[in-house]
Amino acid sequence: xxxxxxxxxxxxDEEGFLEDIGQWSEDLANHIAQTEDLTMTPEHWEVxxxxxxxxxxxxxxxAIRVLTKAMGKxxxxxxxxxxxxxxxxxxxxxxxxxxxxxxxxxxxxx
Amino acid sequence: xxxxxxxxxxxxxxxxxxPRPVPGAMRDCRSHPAKPSHQEPLGFPGELVDGWQEVAVAxxxxxxxxxxxxxxxxxxxxxxxxxxxKCHYFLGTADPYNMPVARQDLxxxxxxxxxxxxxxxxxNLAGARPLTEDVLDEWYNYFHQCxxxxxxxxxxxxxxxxxxxSMAARDIMDVIGKGQKYTNEVITKVHDKGNNLGLSAAAxxxxxxxxxxxxxxxxxxxVKFPLDVKGADVLLVTPSADFFAEPHVDGLIGxxxxxHQAGINWTISSHASEAxxxxxxxxxxxxxxxVASRIREAALDLGVKRLVFGECGHAWRVAYSFLNTxxxxxxxxxxxYPVPQHIIEVTHDLVxxxxxxxxxxxxxxxxxxxxxxxxxxRAARLGDRPGGQFSLPRELLAACVPTxxxxxxxxxxxxxxxxxxxxxxxxxxLMDLRIKGTKPRAEALRQVVEDDGVTHMVAMCAxxxxxxxxxxxxxxxxxxxxxxLHQLIGKALxxxxxx
Numbered sequence: 001x002x003x004x005x006x007x008x009x010x011x012x013d014e015e016g017f018l019e020d021i022g023q024w025s026e027d028l029a030n031h032i033a034q035t036e037d038l039t040m041t042p043e044h045w046e047v048x049x050x051x052x053x054x055x056x057x058x059x060x061x062x063a064i065r066v067l068t069k070a071m072g073k074x075x076x077x078x079x080x081x082x083x084x085x086x087x088x089x090x091x092x093x094x095x096x097x098x099x100x101x102x103x104x105x106x107x108x109x110x
Numbered sequence: 111x112x113x114x115x116x117x118x119x120x121x122x123x124x125x126x127x128x129p130r131p132v133p134g135a136m137r138d139c140r141s142h143p144a145k146p147s148h149q150e151p152l153g154f155p156g157e158l159v160d161g162w163q164e165v166a167v168a169x170x171x172x173x174x175x176x177x178x179x180x181x182x183x184x185x186x187x188x189x190x191x192x193x194x195x196k197c198h199y200f201l202g203t204a205d206p207y208n209m210p211v212a213r214q215d216l217x218x219x220x221x222x223x224x225x226x227x228x229x230x231x232x233x234n235l236a237g238a239r240p241l242t243e244d245v246l247d248e249w250y251n252y253f254h255q256c257x258x259x260x261x262x263x264x265x266x267x268x269x270x271x272x273x274x275x276s277m278a279a280r281d282i283m284d285v286i287g288k289g290q291k292y293t294n295e296v297i298t299k300v301h302d303k304g305n306n307l308g309l310s311a312a313a314x315x316x317x318x319x320x321x322x323x324x325x326x327x328x329x330x331x332x333v334k335f336p337l338d339v340k341g342a343d344v345l346l347v348t349p350s351a352d353f354f355a356e357p358h359v360d361g362l363i364g365x366x367x368x369x370h371q372a373g374i375n376w377t378i379s380s381h382a383s384e385a386x387x388x389x390x391x392x393x394x395x396x397x398x399x400x401v402a403s404r405i406r407e408a409a410l411d412l413g414v415k416r417l418v419f420g421e422c423g424h425a426w427r428v429a430y431s432f433l434n435t436x437x438x439x440x441x442x443x444x445x446x447y448p449v450p451q452h453i454i455e456v457t458h459d460l461v462x463x464x465x466x467x468x469x470x471x472x473x474x475x476x477x478x479x480x481x482x483x484x485x486x487x488r489a490a491r492l493g494d495r496p497g498g499q500f501s502l503p504r505e506l507l508a509a510c511v512p513t514x515x516x517x518x519x520x521x522x523x524x525x526x527x528x529x530x531x532x533x534x535x536x537x538x539x540l541m542d543l544r545i546k547g548t549k550p551r552a553e554a555l556r557q558v559v560e561d562d563g564v565t566h567m568v569a570m571c572a573x574x575x576x577x578x579x580x581x582x583x584x585x586x587x588x589x590x591x592x593x594x595l596h597q598l599i600g601k602a603l604x605x606x607x608x609x
Contacts, residue, residue: 014142014291015538058313064355066320082356092580094355095538107296108306109351109358109386109422109536109572 005031017105024102032100046074051101061098116584117549128195129204136205139543141254144289151298155287162286163241167224169282183270184221193262198527202546207252210262210272217279253279259484259528277393292537296388304383305350311380317353331606333370340412342377347385348420349572361594367603368457371466379408385425391534399436406437415444418451423483423571430490458502468510468602477513479564482526483571510602515562521554531577545584552585570595
């Protein structure tokens with residue numbers, strides 16, 4: 001299973017999460033978003049960029065609450081909530097946004 | 111992305127009839143297979159082994175010889191039919207293999223062929239069949255459509271426990287190299303990082319510090335979320351989902367407020383930052399032992415005196431039933447407290463003694479109902495009275511909301527329906543099954559929403575909370591109506607000096 005993209009083939013797992021997170025690029029993020037029927041807006045990018053920054057520091061995606069708080073600061077208090085994040089990423093800010101950000105899928109009882 | 115077929119909810123719960131069976135309805139709903147990287151760290155072969163039939167049959171023989179219960183369950187079924195309409199997955203999917211008796215027969219037929227005289231001589235006539243590739247496919251598919259909730263066993267006149275049969279089948283499949291990705295990946299992560307999520311100590315600390323800020327901002331009270339504090343009295347072992355997302359995290363805030371207000375010196379451990387023990391789902395006592403041992407190591411390392419578990423259904427089953435066997439003896443803990451204790455027991459005791467006070471007005475407007483989590487309801491107890499697993503949470507809930515409403519009696523307490531995501535099925539590729547499996551609970555919930563104006567459904571298990579928030583919106587409910595018990599308690603708690 002692979003994303004066919006810019007003449008290259010980028011491996012992903014059964015659910016579309018990258019096998020090698022080092023292969024991520026902004027163009028690939030746009031491509032993954034398209035396969036999810038999403039168009040990336042500046043707000044989507046704020047989420048994706050924050051996920052990636054947090055991942056670089058902690059090697060894991062942030063807790064949803066950490067994400068909502070950060071988005072409240074970056075996008076305005078009215079957007080710092082779960083509901084807004086679900087509007088951006090209908091299949092869940094954790095799983096769908098992580099997929100687009102090239103991060104591993106959060107596992108466990110979530 | 112997939113569009114799911116959502117079952118229509120019956121307009122009248124009392125008149126609802128089981129569906130007409132649709133053979134093969136869920137044949138194509140399959141868990142992703144484990145990769146070698148999920149199998150091998152657990153000591154299982156990475157891929158299907160050569161001669162897997164012989165290995166599987168031999169393993170079945172070993173399990174039957176080791177567990178007399180399994181032998182009885184495979185021998186004793188009289189096909190009375192009492193279980194046929196008791197499984198939420200059958201009620202939601204109509205696939206006849208999701209009738210408990212038919213699910214059991216997937217393993218029973220192979221057992222008969224290889225281990226009974228009648229089966230050897232009469233074959234099909236005695237309900238026996240050899241283990242072929244097709245049979246293995248059916249095992250993989252339908253033993254991963256059982257959430258091991260044990261509702262069927264409540265209605266079986268012989269008490270046959272389909273959960274135990276499904277655990278045995280998954281054990282056999284792991285041993286021949288045909289494991290399930292979701293569960294085995296999670297167990298691998300626990301060995302590596304200490305929790306199902308893969309949360310590092312640094313990320314956990316960052317998350318907990320954020321919660322301290324939030325609660326201070328919200329209440330003005332400096333409630334702490336201590337991590338790895340040596341010499342703390344209580345070690346809290348809670349599902350890592352409590353660190354990750356709503357509504358779980360609101361429950362964690364509730365526990366912290368209770369500890370704060372009661373003056374209990376507590377800590378979380380980054381080494382044992384997980385209450386869940388997914389090894390139960392694959393019937394691996396060896397793996398269950400390894401996962402549980404982390405709790406002992408953390409308790410010894412931190413020098414705590416008490417062990418308290420957060421809201422997690424199967425974790426409580428493992429803790430309540432097996433913790434002493436796996437990780438005991440606990441003679442270094444304070445003997446005045448049960449080992450382990452559940453956070454509901456701790457809070458119930460504090461409220462009963464008047465050591466903390468709850469104020470229903472803080473939850474004004476809330477009309478709450480309670481979803482009993484299967485592993486708490488049918489596989490464990492809370493408190494020291496029979497049925498405490500039902501009465502303790504209800505007494506607490508009734509003390510912290512203005513109105514409590516019970517759902518239909520055929521769907522609560524020991525007859526509770528599984529949320530639809532338990533037993534290692536809380537994975538996205540099974541979403542079709544998960545949505546359909548929630549139908550009976552959604553019907554009972556809709557009834558109390560329409561008749562009694564229920565606004566919130568309380569759960570006390572991380573899987574239930576995640577499953578319901580993901581699935582109930584498909585039935586037209588708001589995900590925010592699913593709440594942790596300790597979320598409502600935390601809100602009702604009179605917090606701070608002079609409370």
